[in-house]
Amino acid sequence: MSERVLILAVEKKTMDHERFMYSVEELISLTETAKGEVVDVVTQKRDRIHPSLYIGTGKIEEVRALIESENIDLVIANNELSSSQVRNLEGYIDVPIIDRSQLILDIFASRAKTNEGKLQVELAQYQYLLPRLHGQGQSLSRLGGGIGTRGPGETKLESDRRHIMRRIDDLKRRLETVKNQRHQYRKRRESNRVFQMAIVGYTNAGKSTLFNRLTQSETFEENQLFATLDTTARQLKLPSGFQAIVTDTVGFMQDLPTALIAAFRSTLEEVLEADFIYHVVDASHPDHYQQQETVKRLLEDLGAEHIPMLTLYNKKDLLQTTFIPFEKPALTISAFEQADHKRILNETESLIKTLFSLEEIVLDKDEGKRLQQLQTEGIVEAIVFNEETEQYHLTVYLPEGHPLLPKSKEESEF
Template sequence: MREEKVILVGLQTREEDSHFNYSMGELAQLVDTAGGEVVMTFTQKRNTIDSRTFVGKGKIQEISRAAEETQAQTIVFNQALSPRQVRNIQDVIEAKIIDRMQLILDIFAMRANSREGRLQVELAQQEYLLPRLVGQGVNLSRLGGGIGTRGPGETQLESDRRYIQGRITDIKKELKKVSAHRERIRQRRQDQQVFQIGLVGYTNAGKSTLLNALTQADTFEEDTLFATLDPLTRQYELGSGMEVTLTDTVGFIQDLPTELVAAFQSTLEETRNMDLLLHVIDASSDYIEIQEETVVELLEDMDSHHIPRLAVYNKADLADADFVPQLSPHITVSAKDEEDVLRLHEAVEEHIKEILVPYRRILPAQEASELAHMQKESLVTQWSFDDATNEYIVEGYAKPSSKWVT
């Protein structure tokens, strides 16, 4: 299938060149992930956004000529466009006009595999499009689909407002049912005293690779943005024998559409209920500080900043020799290196000890079967059998509400 030709447009309204350049580079990556080919990039420096056409009138004319010369089908703006701006730009440019938010929604539509994921994406798409219905018909019919028009709701993009409002109501009802099911599973894990670990981080930091390395799972890995969309939970057995869960979550990104955050609320709540977060960071990224800051801010927005966190600087094999981690506590690894993975196993176990409380229990010999349960449900550090008293002496760590502690 031939790639869609795309022109990128960015407006710089502040002095931080590094942030702007990073954002534009990321936009190009997003287009690539969506199956497009960037044929040209336009940038402009202005004190304020043009309320009519986002960038200046002259720049719009310039982009229009470039679109004709390169036969670009789509123009992607790096910031959110208002409905009025889209209509005014369409009056000049004979190509499909979308913004960064619509592009991200499009990628999520491509990546959603579960029923819940597809419903969440459609909800986000419909809520994003509802205030932008006027003019979308012209915009999206020009090229009959492609980037920015994919997903569960694509056939309804030009439908009337009443239909879309009804669809939004229906999806929210369906998601409530799915969310209730997810909550029951979550509550069952908590009732069973299962220790839960979440993998969070900027998109493409290597979370899925680490999940596979730690749990010997076989989940989808790809060097692309948003390779994982649906949260995936795997059982993870520590060296002590304790069984915990490890959940891979959707990658974070700058300027995540608010519609997407709202639609994925039940999924993102998985993070809020974790006992420990492994914040996975790409140590080889040239923009590591921006990525760290984005994740930390989003965790605060989701009320997850209070959860104990271990920064895992991944891709150490690709990092500069003088790389120095900034977040603490931290560990630097390569998910592809077996020795590094072993070190990470040990670091995770040590952090779990800090979160749990120590206990010491004495078991009569006839309750020997309980020892196996203790090793699975708590972190047993040592045990011995006293021949004189015919008893097991067990020491370890468990949740405060665990029966081994109380």
């Protein structure tokens, strides 16, 4: 049975009202993703958030009445709460209180599937809870009692700060080992000259749906926030036969918990290894421009803004009006339409050509293996077999310094 949830949100007078409402709607979606039922939303306009109670004392009376009349099980605040705010609020109301960050961490805890994903979530939870131990009494005593209690939240963390610090150090060491293993895997991919692509975007933009359709794979996809938490890589074949590795990444979001950004940085660093990025934007979302800018800002923070990108404005089937893309190059698509998959692959191939150089290569008839490599590691424009000389004449796009380039070309560069 789902928990009955009351949402609390403070709108500072300096905030844009529309942006505030989008943020509340996002919190409602996050709560539903965590299997909670949002019964009501209480908002308050203030010059600033109340330093000790989050909301004003007058509003607390309204909240107490709602909790009683609506049988509320849990209160979720739209902003990050300090330990003293949680403690003081729990002194007034008789139900547990968590904040937006704790809710997101809870969703991540329920969704992580790989060993690395689970380690990262656990680390983020400990780092989030450590400075708040004295304000988490009631929340932490709910042994597996619902939203906000998954993972380390199920134990009495406040009893042993030193134990938590040791656990954080242990998790960091284990994550470093996993990170090194992934780095070795990436180095192997690089040495094999595999072209790497990454799919990024705001959470629930349709990244996994597109990833599955383009690669014919079956990663988890659902109309929920944070459906994908673990990085997945698959092979992608372009119309010419050129092959790349494409990676589906965790969804971006505004106001992610700081601990979570830090813990997931190594996963997001996969984007830095990419030669090309698909940025998927939910064109049907009323706040899609801000979502797009959030992703671009996070890519800049990672140092990935220089990587060539194709922006894919997804969910065109849900658009009510004519859509004009903000970015170029861009395509307006539906991840479910096969015709759009072909458009994406054709446009991708055209853009990759601009990154490569056009080469003329001659192969003898017995160089079949090299011919096959050129067809998968380069983009072949034309191939002609000369029966008199028994040779293949290829016009092919290849990345600079590729080992399949003619030896004379490589030598001439020195």
